[in-house]
Amino acid sequence: MKDAKSCTSISELRDEIDRIDRMIMELLARRQEFVCEIVRFKTDEKSIVAKSRQEQLYKQRRAWAEELHLSPDMIDEVYKTIVHHNIKKELELHNKSKKQ
Numbered sequence: 001m002k003d004a005k006s007c008t009s010i011s012e013l014r015d016e017i018d019r020i021d022r023m024i025m026e027l028l029a030r031r032q033e034f035v036c037e038i039v040r041f042k043t044d045e046k047s048i049v050a051k052s053r054q055e056q057l058y059k060q061r062r063a064w065a066e067e068l069h070l071s072p073d074m075i076d077e078v079y080k081t082i083v084h085h086n087i088k089k090e091l092e093l094h095n096k097s098k099k100q
């Protein structure tokens, strides 16, 4: 991995940004695989939404953001968007499994 300070042009910096985004997305795809499997252990809509797990997760991600000098508000928005879409996906999978 390159050091940002050692880059000497805008294109070198953008190449690295593209590489990092690809890695972030590969990790998001891997995270999604685990989220999809969690449906096997859930019984209803309430357990899919998992409000207390969400609250704990947002709190911890905000703390991690501070540690990493990222904006906690930005990280909160990112995770709320991810979780919102994951709940939608889990509900679809749950409803599909009920029909079978």
Ligand SMILES: C=C(O[C@@H]1C=C(C(=O)O)C=C[C@H]1O)C(=O)O
Binding pocket: 035, 038, 047, 048, 049, 050, 051, 053, 054, 057, 082, 083, 086, 087, 090
């Ligand atoms: C994956 C889960 O299901 C949902 C999705 C979450 C996530 O994407 O991290 C967290 C909580 C739930 O709303 C879970 O219960 O842990």
